[in-house]
Amino acid sequence: MTDPGKAGDLLAQIPSTPGKGLPPVHLWNPPCCGDIDMRIARDGTWYYLGTPIGRKPMVKLFSTIIRRDGDDYFLVTPVEKCGIRVDDAPFVAVTLAVEGEGEQQLLRFTSNVEDEFVAGPEHPIRVLIDPRTQEPAPYVLVRSNLEALIHRNVFYQLVELAVPRLIDGEEWLGVWSCGEFFAIGPQP
Structure with missing residues (x-):
């Protein structure tokens, strides 16, 4: 040190x-x-x-x-x-603004350090599921290989926006942004 x-x-x-x-x-x-x-x-x-x-x-x-x-x-x-x-990710996605709807929807995140970015091919969303607790840990890529943990309140917004889609024969819930579908969890 x-x-x-x-x-x-x-x-x-x-x-x-x-x-x-x-x-x-x-x-x-x-x-x-x-x-x-x-x-x-x-x-x-x-x-x-x-x-x-x-x-x-x-x-x-x-x-x-x-x-x-x-x-x-x-x-x-x-x-x-x-x-x-x-401890986890260097940034936290603290707000979400939604523009449009359906496949044309844009999900605009703001981080705790005021970086703004739109989920899409350059800023994909991914969700890890804790195998022990089954609790989701959602992330969005901010830049290069640096991610933001998606704040719980923002994740709840994503869940409210989620729509079903068949992926490899399984039904998933996910969100659209910039024409990309991001799976956030299996359909219950």
């Missing part, structure tokens, strides 16, 4: 690209400098040294430099790569 000033050091290394989108973390391959005591909880709260980061602009900035390599998460700048812990 690095020293407590490491988070501030990382912030200072993030190139400023106003109006140009996200930094190209996928192109940066600096050496790994170890892990820092930063964690993203399942509810989307970011912690540094065990304390919640209360400044939303700082969390939003950190969220632009997160990268997943295999099962590990890192904050990456052009000169440094530091490991962090993520």
Whole structure:
């Protein structure tokens, strides 16, 4: 683990690209400098040294430099790569706006860091079922290989929108967005 000033050091290394989108973390391959005591909880709260980061602009900035390599998460700048812990997914989909209906429907999600994206081929929805509890864990791809856990209230909205469809001979419930059907569970 690095020293407590490491988070501030990382912030200072993030190139400023106003109006140009996200930094190209996928192109940066600096050496790994170890892990820092930063964690993203399942509810989307970011912690540094065990304390919640209360400044939303700082969390939003950190969220632009997160990268997943295999099962590990890192904050990456052009000169440094530091490991962090993520309890489940680095983002949470906290709101859903529905435009249109049927196969033409668009499902627009907003994450806890105010990223907006529409479910579709580039942002697929998937639902894992816990084999022990049978509880669903729904996710939507935000970017690259970074997902958002779909908040329970938002998942309930998806369930309300669900329609049946036959998939490989089985009846499933799912939702449409951008002409894609996303199965969210078997038809009871």
